[in-house]
Amino acid sequence: MTGLTHEEQALIAPIERTPIEARTLDWAGVNSGTANLDGLATMARKLGDAFAQLPGEISLVEPTEVEKVDSEGKPQAQPHGRHLVLSVRPEAARRVILTGHMDTVYAREHPFQTCDWLDSDTLHGPGTADMKGGLALMLEGLLAYEKAQPTLGYDVMINADEETGSLSSNALIARLAKDKLFALTYEPALPDGSMARARPGSGNYAVVIHGRSAHAGRNPEDGRNAILAASDLALRLAAGRRDGLSVNPARIEGGGPNNTVPDLAILHFNLRPRTPELAEAAEALVEAAIDDVSRLHDVAIHVHGGVSRPPKPISNRTDALYGVVSKAASDLGQAMSWKDTGGVCDGNNIAATGVPVLDTMGVLGGAIHSPDEFMLASSLAPRAQLTALVLHRIDRKGLPA
Structure with missing residues (x-):
């Protein structure tokens, strides 16, 4: 020494x-x-x-x-x-x-x-x-x-x-x-x-999607498929990856019998922005993707979570x-x-x-x-x-x- x-x-x-x-x-x-x-x-x-x-x-x-969202989309302490x-x-x-x-x-x-x-x-x-x-x-x-x-x-x-x-x-x-x-x-x-x-920062999200159930053979057009909406949302979020911002759709919960249009899905994802500016961009990405999916799929979406670790x-x-x-x-x-x-x-x-x-x-x-x-x-x-x-x-x- x-x-x-x-x-x-x-x-x-x-x-x-x-x-x-x-x-x-x-x-x-x-x-x-x-x-x-x-x-x-x-x-x-x-x-x-x-x-x-x-x-x-x-x-x-x-x-x-x-609180944490359970498998039914409800927040539990x-x-x-x-x-x-x-x-x-x-x-x-x-x-x-x-x-x-x-x-x-x-x-x-x-x-x-x-x-x-x-x-x-x-x-x-x-x-x-x-x-x-x-x-x-x-x-x-x-x-x-x-x-x-x-x-x-x-x-x-x-x-x-x-x-x-x-x-x-x-x-x-x-x-x-x-x-x-x-x-x-x-x-x-x-x-x-x-x-x-x-x-980087880190944010964990659980997005609860409520659609509308219907018979998959008799009147599927009357349903609003929450699984499809969750999948669309996951793809839109993943497409927002860029240098310094990772987005990881990790899990989709929900669904039901094959003969029923599913009316509930929960998308869990993580994002990691390298800078405060990218954290703001990530929040804008999430908001825009949810707005688009809500409108296109005619579903209700509720967001739980956010960036809990700032960059x-x-x-x-x-x-x-x-x-x-x-x-x-x-x-x-x-x-x-x-x-x-x-x-x-x-x-x-x-x-x-x-x-x-x-x-x-x-x-x-x-x-x-x-x-x-x-x-x-x-x-x-x-x-x-x-x-x-x-x-x-x-x-x-x-x-x-």
């Missing part, structure tokens, strides 16, 4: 892999799929006990109500777990926010439930990279930072619904991010140390934050590179508040959202050191203009 002061060397010296690895194994052993409320409650208790080592007040925040918030030095003049999520993509009944070592460094297990390893190293970095006479205040927000779009925590994220100096989010980096720069462009302030992190990583001897990504996360929502955010501060790993998910355990301590050093340097020197 080069470029570290004696104070900085003392700051990171106590950080070791063993306690971070033990926490990761413990937490990855709890199934906390977004819909598993019991598992999420267990994770919240474990996280609360662990983060109680830090000064400040811990609270569990009730989720905002979220969806239960969610509570979100954990730790507030440290709320009176500080300069405050930051660190975020992560306790939920995973693996449902209670998913076969991928346990961890095993592929080799001495590669831990294969559900949520190890995304992001229980990240939460474990975030805590270790904060514990080290707290020993160096810190002055920055901070909030830690760990939500229970990131994997499904943070719909029940978006308002909480926006409230906590407001007026913060910067944000760090603990999504995993790639195994080679690659970090995410710009991200995350890179501002000058974000570049300044990236510069501090890059220099810290270099001084720690850690490989780091940057690339734009097609994925989305809570960093999108934080960036939408105008706060600079680096959202891949977690463990190095890969194959996330699959039964092959893994993390590199050798990155746990170095990435915790990176957290401590970044916070310490910005505390002492501020964020460059």
